[in-house]
Amino acid sequence: MLTTVQPDGSLRSRPLATREFDSEGNLWFFTSLSSPKVREIEEHPRVNLSYANPKRADYISISGTASVVRDREKMQHLWSAWVKPWFPQGLDDPDLVLLRVNIESAEYWDSPGSSVVQLLGLARAMVTGSPDAVGEHAKMGAPRRPHA
Secondary structure, eight states, X not given: OEEEEOTTSOXXXXXXXXXXXXXXXXXXXXXXXXXXXXXXXXXXXXEEEEEEETTTTEEEEEEEEEEEEOOHHHHHHHXXXXXXXXXXXXXXXXXXXXXXXXXXXXXXXXXXXXXXXXHHHHHHHHHHOOGGGTOEEEEEEOOOOOOO
16 A cells, blocks of 8 residues: 555555565556646655555555656566556556655564464463564664665
């Protein structure tokens, strides 16, 4: 889910399919230039992305700065049949743009896989008083980039 700030200051989330996580700490998405999220990002570029796998009780929250990118070569690199239903004209669609989110920080929660293991972890947490027994949780800053 991508969360942006609307013109009235309220938050809005919507699903987006991540196309790539690159070596420079960017996440890439396709979107429509005419979509409200583009206007919201131009006004307030700080965004949040959240990913969830409820079956495994894995969650991640990513904060970063978003920007709209028109780079045909990058679009060709990221294009797949999964994008075509939203952009039937393909790479020639004048409304097609990329959304790049530069990751600034991330936080994750990771619980053991099966519900039995999760229940045992919860019981251990209740006995020990330590929530760490239920699973992992950590905050991370932006990825380090080499200096040029």
